[in-house]
Amino acid sequence: MFKVSGWTWPKHIQTLSGIAFDQQDANLFLVEDAHLRADALKHSILPRLRIVMNVAISLIRKIYNVEVLDDSIISAYPNFRQKREHELQIKYENAFVGIGGQRKKKWFGLARKDGKPVQILPFRFAFMLHHKGICTFLENGWLKGLDVPTSEKLLRFHIENEHKINPLCFEARMRPSVICSDTLPLMASLFDQYEFRIQHQLYDNHFVGFDYPLPVLGSSLVEVVHNFVCFFPVYDSYLQISQGSADRLDELIVKLSHWLQQHLDGMEAISNSTEQSTTIFDAVKSAESKARVMPALRWQIFQRDHWKCVACGRRSHDGAILHVDHIIPRSHGGSDKLENLQTLCNICNIGKSNRDTTDLRNLD
Ligand SMILES: [Zn+2]
Numbered sequence: 297m298f299k300v301s302g303w304t305w306p307k308h309i310q311t312l313s314g315i316a317f318d319q320q321d322a323n324l325f326l327v328e329d330a331h332l333r334a335d336a337l338k339h340s341i342l343p344r345l346r347i348v349m350n351v352a353i354s355l356i357r358k359i360y361n362v363e364v365l366d367d368s369i370i371s372a373y374p375n376f377r378q379k380r381e382h383e384l385q386i387k388y389e390n391a392f393v394g395i396g397g398q399r400k401k402k403w404f405g406l407a408r409k410d411g412k413p414v415q416i417l418p419f420r421f422a423f424m425l426h427h428k429g430i431c432t433f434l435e436n437g438w439l440k441g442l443d444v445p446t447s448e449k450l451l452r453f454h455i456e457n458e459h460k461i462n463p464l465c466f467e468a469r470m471r472p473s474v475i476c477s478d479t480l481p482l483m484a485s486l487f488d489q490y491e492f493r494i495q496h497q498l499y500d501n502h503f504v505g506f507d508y509p510l511p512v513l514g515s516s517l518v519e520v521v522h523n524f525v526c527f528f529p530v531y532d533s534y535l536q537i538s539q540g541s542a543d544r545l546d547e548l549i550v551k552l553s554h555w556l557q558q559h560l561d562g563m564e565a566i567s568n569s570t571e572q573s574t575t576i577f578d579a580v581k582s583a584e585s586k587a588r589v590m591p592a593l594r595w596q597i598f599q600r601d602h603w604k605c606v607a608c609g610r611r612s613h614d615g616a617i618l619h620v621d622h623i624i625p626r627s628h629g630g631s632d633k634l635e636n637l638q639t640l641c642n643i644c645n646i647g648k649s650n651r652d653t654t655d656l657r658n659l660d
Contacts, residue, residue, distance in 0.1 A: 316513035343613030394422025419529035
């Protein structure tokens with residue numbers, strides 16, 4: 297076991313202990329230059345979200361004994377090619393990493409209006425970062441190409457299983473999107489909501505998770521992952537239905553209950569111990585307090601330094617959190633100009649004290 301600030305990292309999610317999302321990430325969405333913003337999201341946010349997803353996938357394997365990547369692929373947004381100039385004009389408002397069905401012609405459970413086989417599933421289950429925080433979501437959109445019986449089948453699944461899905465929603469802090477209509481009261485039951493959807497052919501039924509405000513790290517990041525894995529049985533059901541198989545909701549819920557029980561027992565054992573120890577939180581905080589650089593400039597420096605620590609070479613997808621460091625500290629008259637700034641990872645940044653004016657790029 298690995299202790300952080302009175303809180304214990306279970307062994308299987310220790311990977312998360314090096315990951316944080318903070319106000320500096322939120323500042324990305326203030327970067328005016330669309331190209332710079334897109335690159336920053338791609339190189340800085342997505343690698344960390346991928347690590348979070350990898351942890352979730354390994355947890356799903358542990359809890360449900362399901363290999364997520366047998367049927368799903370990991371997708372990321374923004375997802376653009378450098379040559380696509382028009383996509384680099386977009387001012388992205390969020391970034392996410394999610395799982396969705398693999399493109400293969402075995403989704404016989406779904407049918408398209410035009411009779412062609414379904415290759416792309418209309419579901420995505422993801423972690424999303426936006427300017428205020430991080431949440432999970434299950435997207436059930438772009439259903440327009442599917443035929444009516446298929447879309448109804450997915451909503452009927454919810455109507456038939458609502459009493460099982462509700463507890464998952466609570467545990468996962470997920471809520472279904474609500475329909476606003478003059479003819480449907482705001483407090484209508486979910487059954488009525490789904491019947492209304494079927495009747496009016498409103499099939500885009502999304503689930504959005506609790507929004508964890510930045511900074512998200514430590515136990516709040518673990519909660520985000522917890523929420524994801526607890527809602528996995530619903531995503532899995534969509535996949536099973538899409539394959540034409542029976543859903544395995546009951547089986548997965550039994551496994552989840554079993555795991556949660558073990559988890560609770562474990563937490564009790566931990567709360568009985570009073571041991572406290574050093575903290576990655578303090579380390580991250582001290583690194584954060586060192587540099588306050590204008591967002592656009594910050595990302596320009598990362599761009600120049602190729603999105604890696606100039607001292608040790610680690611990148612954000614190696615788990616490094618990148619910071620901008622003043623080579624000559626402000627307290628020594630150092631400027632905020634490009635030439636006085638360098639990219640350091642969280643570890644190297646902590647190692648370099650305020651009195652140290654070494655330009656780490658000049659070292660081997
Ligand atoms: Zn470093």
